Amino acid sequence: MRLVxxxxxxxxxxxPTVHRIATDMGLDGRVRNDGGRVVVEVDGGxxxxxxxxxxxxxxxxxxxxxELIDKDYRGPKGFSIMPSSAGAKGAGIxxxxxxxxxxxxxxxxxxxxxxxxxxxxxxxxxxxFTLISDLPYDRAATALDPFPPxxxxxxxxxxxxxxxxxxxxxxxxxxxxxxxxxxxGEEQRDRPVQSFAALLRSGCIGVAKSWGGMHxxxxxxxxxxxxxxxxxxxxxxxxxxxxxxAARRFADPSEAELEALGSAQRPIVLVxxxxxxxxxxxxxxxxxxxxxxxxxxxxxxxxxxxxxDALVMTSANVPGEPMMLDDGNVMSLGADAxxxxxxxxxxxxxxxxxxxxxGEAMFIRRSRGHTPAWxxxxxxxxxxxxxxxxxxxxxxxxxxxLYSTQHIGDADHIGVLDYLDDSLxxxxxxxxxxxxxxxxxxxxxxxxxxxxxxRLGEENGVEPLEVQHHWAHAASLLVDNQVDAAAVLALDxxxxxxxxxxxxxxxxxxxxDGYRRVGHLRPFPLLGGEKAVHDIRRLCYAIDRMSxxxxxxxxxxxxxxxxxxxxxxxxxxxxxxxxDALSCYLGVCGRRSYDGEPAMKxxxxxxxxxxxxxxxxxxxxxxxxSVSLLAAVMDSALRPEDKAYTVVSCLVDSMVxxxxxxxxxxxxxxxxxxxxxxxxxAVCDIARRRIEGRGMKxxxxxxxxxxxxxxxxxxxxxxxxxxx
Ligand SMILES: [Zn+2]
Ligand SMILES: [Zn+2]
Numbered sequence: 001m002r003l004v005x006x007x008x009x010x011x012x013x014x015x016p017t018v019h020r021i022a023t024d025m026g027l028d029g030r031v032r033n034d035g036g037r038v039v040v041e042v043d044g045g046x047x048x049x050x051x052x053x054x055x056x057x058x059x060x061x062x063x064x065x066x067e068l069i070d071k072d073y074r075g076p077k078g079f080s081i082m083p084s085s086a087g088a089k090g091a092g093i094x095x096x097x098x099x100x101x102x103x104x105x106x107x108x109x110x111x112x113x114x115x116x117x118x119x120x121x122x123x124x125x126x127x128x129f130t131l132i133s134d135l136p137y138d139r140a141a142t143a144l145d146p147f148p149p150x151x152x153x154x155x156x157x158x159x160x161x162x163x164x165x166x167x168x169x170x171x172x173x174x175x176x177x178x179x180x181x182x183x184x185g186e187e188q189r190d191r192p193v194q195s196f197a198a199l200l201r202s203g204c205i206g207v208a209k210s211w212g213g214m215h216x217x218x219x220x221x222x223x224x225x226x227x228x229x230x231x232x233x234x235x236x237x238x239x240x241x242x243x244x245x246a247a248r249r250f251a252d253p254s255e256a257e258l259e260a261l262g263s264a265q266r267p268i269v270l271v272x273x274x275x276x277x278x279x280x281x282x283x284x285x286x287x288x289x290x291x292x293x294x295x296x297x298x299x300x301x302x303x304x305x306x307x308x309d310a311l312v313m314t315s316a317n318v319p320g321e322p323m324m325l326d327d328g329n330v331m332s333l334g335a336d337a338x339x340x341x342x343x344x345x346x347x348x349x350x351x352x353x354x355x356x357x358x359g360e361a362m363f364i365r366r367s368r369g370h371t372p373a374w375x376x377x378x379x380x381x382x383x384x385x386x387x388x389x390x391x392x393x394x395x396x397x398x399x400x401x402l403y404s405t406q407h408i409g410d411a412d413h414i415g416v417l418d419y420l421d422d423s424l425x426x427x428x429x430x431x432x433x434x435x436x437x438x439x440x441x442x443x444x445x446x447x448x449x450x451x452x453x454x455r456l457g458e459e460n461g462v463e464p465l466e467v468q469h470h471w472a473h474a475a476s477l478l479v480d481n482q483v484d485a486a487a488v489l490a491l492d493x494x495x496x497x498x499x500x501x502x503x504x505x506x507x508x509x510x511x512x513d514g515y516r517r518v519g520h521l522r523p524f525p526l527l528g529g530e531k532a533v534h535d536i537r538r539l540c541y542a543i544d545r546m547s548x549x550x551x552x553x554x555x556x557x558x559x560x561x562x563x564x565x566x567x568x569x570x571x572x573x574x575x576x577x578x579x580d581a582l583s584c585y586l587g588v589c590g591r592r593s594y595d596g597e598p599a600m601k602x603x604x605x606x607x608x609x610x611x612x613x614x615x616x617x618x619x620x621x622x623x624x625x626s627v628s629l630l631a632a633v634m635d636s637a638l639r640p641e642d643k644a645y646t647v648v649s650c651l652v653d654s655m656v657x658x659x660x661x662x663x664x665x666x667x668x669x670x671x672x673x674x675x676x677x678x679x680x681x682a683v684c685d686i687a688r689r690r691i692e693g694r695g696m697k698x699x700x701x702x703x704x705x706x707x708x709x710x711x712x713x714x715x716x717x718x719x720x721x722x723x724x
Pocket of ligand 2: 171
């Protein structure tokens, strides 16, 4: 009998598992990698074997499908693992996962040869994507290539009963990479993690290299100094906590949040802060904070030595630039101490970030541990997609699958476009994708990744396809849920609209073949364009001018300048900007110091608010009059939290109503929610209640980020449909 098994089955200890089970069952036969699949040939065994394989899958493996072929095995007695054949590309590229409990046990056992060794890993755990340069997954194509295994490691690699049987990156203190401490101009190779912990404890700011990148870190006590040193006054920092118990002491995570925190991918999870938990300054003015658990061996060792249960952590980069890769560059940051190692980072991957809504994850950033997972693509062609301008992740469609790159960053920084280019090229190499049928990008004329789009188009002989920003959001939601069409509320900061205005409060009747804008918020001028995004008082000024309210936020001279701008500034229909304005009116935030700040700070107010009666919103010709509603509510005597809730719920409800009406006319059953504003739990709650109240089904993001990190997936899906 022959089994052909598809899925994430290579580089994850799959063949050794089959070997163990087949030997246990006394079967003759063999197992081999074949392309991206695993083929098992046995004499007899049949369904019992398959059932046991499925029951005893290694933790990192996942099976998508199995073909059963009735074909007799004729070969030697016993069961063997055949070496990889060339051309084993594509398919399941394994992701990085946290060091497993068995490896941790070895690391903490003084009698074990891997005692205290931070690079301990096995077929069940460790770095994969970040240290693979090519497929098939063999040591020569990993960052372990310069470290030939010692005799002991070779022995483990060759023993079918060992956890490290065929583990490509098997290593130990004798043969593997090593950490060193750089501090005060000196290098120290003896007990570097211990000394680094002591330095952090004494108030130092450190840089620690792990698998796919480097973190700047400090103790909670040194956070004020870190903020000053890193020139980051308000923007939240993530906090790594020692374990789940520590997470419960610092915060109030739900069951689903605890599960996400402890998952093998170890993402940063936004969780509610605990009063008096001591994390107020990690995310000033916000009710939640990003926590994550150690995933690399070094981080476990560090906590063991540190004597504290929390460390502030952030990707080591020059603000806005991609995370740093090499030891030389990172020194320019000017930290007090560096914990570095001699293993190259072949692929950077920032930490993934998610929040849990209604028991399920919404990805804010899909990166380490989740890259390069894939989903079924709506076509067979080969496509590259470049995303938007902020929070870029690229996407590649090939062979009926749609892959997203790791988080890349904001394209207005120089290094980011090179990183995007490299990441797309790397995925293409792993997938063996030679020809490109289409290149997709945003239609915004000012986005800096268009140059890359044009170059990639020229290289591949195709004209880049420009995709409207919110349609791409809607398409990413459709692909995420494998649904053909829906009426989608695309709610975000802004994206370039068909009419040249900045859209962002849109109701789009969408499929992958086209879309129709059936509703939107009333546009108001962004006084001075981008300036109004940072100085939010300008949003309020425009809204007040339009509704005849008085505005005292500027002196006479500035007011006169703004009055002139009223007639010649680009207009926006963005819900994100309305929420920014609300945030300013209500004294929550008047000047944005980081992306999303006003809306995030508004969230805690929204969570406490109630909807006041007597306020309605006028809709005419598909336009929701947000401006008049804002004026009326601001003139009322409501509590600030109720003002916030009333405005947001009136607007979201009326957009849902337009979506439902349009969907029903078209015979569709789904109303979707996408765009960065849809991370807001109050917005989700309001929309969900209204959608379900009207008997429709809510479509939410599950794998693809709601925000601009998901745009490339939508672009790729649309381009795929066009080119096929
Ligand atoms: Zn392990
Ligand atoms: Zn070794």
